[in-house]
Amino acid sequence: MKPMSENKNTSVLKKALGIVGLMTVFAFAMVPLYNVFCEITGINGKVIVSESLYQQVEVDKSRTITVELITNINRGMPWEFKTTVNKLEVHPGELNEVMFFARNFSKQTITGQAVPSVAPGQASFYLNKTECFCFDQQTLKPGESIDMPMRFYIDPDLPEHVHTVTMSYVLFNATSKESESVAAN
């Protein structure tokens, strides 16, 4: 084979390998892109975990929103985790408080981290929490229990068609993976 065509082949080969390389990078770049995309659009119920201040807004007494609370324990998390009420009726704009309860029934000291999710995803933009245990982690000694308040209000701009907002919390064991889960969020 002539060196001319060999050079030509090498150049096309390099370009093709370049595409392969770029697509490999893209495959891994999908991970952060996916998270950013979900947070911005509120798709997937991913909530931006941040504290908001209660702004004195007018309470819209004419509207009633059903708020459902769901608690879940992730596999391998030896805690009890529940809410005192599963369902409540609220008016947009009023500040509500609900209590959550967690107890460590294992023989180790364990740190827990609750990860919130909201359905419908759209509602996550109108749900403001002034206080939530999901903002930080809880460390419980064996047998210790804790009552955790969560305060929230629903923005009166919540779209008309939303009548029910479901807040779900999944409690994860953050003892060994503490640094990682922070990085991944």
Next chain:
Amino acid sequence: MAHDHHPTGIKRWLFTTNHKDIGTMYLWFSFIMFLIGGLLALGIRLELFQPGLQFWDPNFFNSLTTLHGLIMVFGAVMPAFVGLANWLVPMQIGAPDMALPRMNNFSFWILPFAFTLLLLSLVPQLFPDGPPNFGWTFYAPLSTKYGPASTDFFIFGVHLMGISSIMGAINVIVTVINMRAPGMTLMKMPMFVWTWLITAFLLIMVMPVLAGAVTMMLTDRHFGTSFFDAAGGGDPVMFQHIFWFFGHPEVYIMILPAFGIASHIIPTFSRKPLFGYASMVYATASIAFLSFIVWAHHMFTVGMPVAGELYFMIATMIIAVPTGVKIFNWVATMWKGSITFETPMLFALAFVVLFTLGGVSGVMLAMTPVDKQYHDTYFVVAHFHYVLFPGAIFGTIAAVYYWLPKWTGNMYNEFWGKIHFWWSIIAVNITFFPMHFSGLAGMQRRVPDYNMMFEGFNQLSSIGAFMLGFGQLIFLWILIDCIKGGKGKATDRVWEGAEGLEFTHLPSPAPYHSFEKAPEVK
């Protein structure tokens, strides 16, 4: 030919850099995988002949469906197309060989190792918890947290298959771009070369994504990362997005070369040039482009906003337009042609008709509201088997019959070829047509047991599957018979209406070294 010297025995095959030898090895390899994958499918159909559990425990049934899918996709269909590309692309563009012959050898010889890794999982002494059992889509966390030990062998197997496909695809790209005979402009290239060039671009773009996905699985399983583990801040739904970003272009990788094959065979036996060559090229390119932006239609039931559902539904349906253009062109090619029905033409016609049927059920599945009923039912199984068996595999079989006389110099047995065709087309419909009905009635896929009411449909499917599977032994016999001499010498042109450099410029059989001097293309 005088200079047909090459090493003989095992060394010829181990060290060969000849595109024809490598093509032959790819084709035989894929045929063996086709039989193994078929045996696994018969295992599935055996269990589903009756409701209740008869033969396998449910976990092994899941392994059967998983291995059947993986072996057919990565072991049978993809290597078959790479084998055809090796044989045909250099001859069709007037090149002496593939551009990177040593890489060509390497990309083939990786495959037996890849599939050994995968099939080792069937040895219970090595893997007491069984072969991969999470379906060919290996969704996390089934394949990460809950995957059996053999999952790691599966991961490395997929890595090797990916490397092999990428090298094969790069070879096609370099060959087609650099080694066309003088005068063969891009828009004069035969359709098979065009469809393969586009397929090769799809391959180098999505195989790295698949490699990324299985790498993330591997690190999730063993190195403490949490890409797909919600407990560590990851997301299992993200796995599905990454997988289908690979997976949807992958289904076009498995069909585009078959489009190219039909575009050769139908004009030949209609004795008319292909209708709408340019529109065929553009339709293929648009299908390839669209395949990248529709992936989430596999995930409607996972949940997404209405806007997303609408977008993915409409984008998916748009694919029917370029596909329709192609089908229209094939039909228009036949219009007023003087058609004869040799075996390759029969398979190509069955391809057009039955692929269209699979395409139509695909448009049905694209509709979000009805997909919520169809999802993960046998309707989906019917759909993708109609595009894969009478689509990709009939396409490959048609190609083999069509070019076999050129490869071996002998005519195959036409009588048995027709028997093979009629047997296959009857069996393929008995097997897969009833699945439309059982699926619409609610029978779920990947479950070893089913409600009594589906028994009739499943017995039909099972009978058809056994007919279809054993019918392929006729094909094996025809191949061996043809290689040994068949029905006598083939002419150089082979078929009356055959066009293309391999028929007009080369003798039958094609010499070991062809087009050492490039032909002039007008």
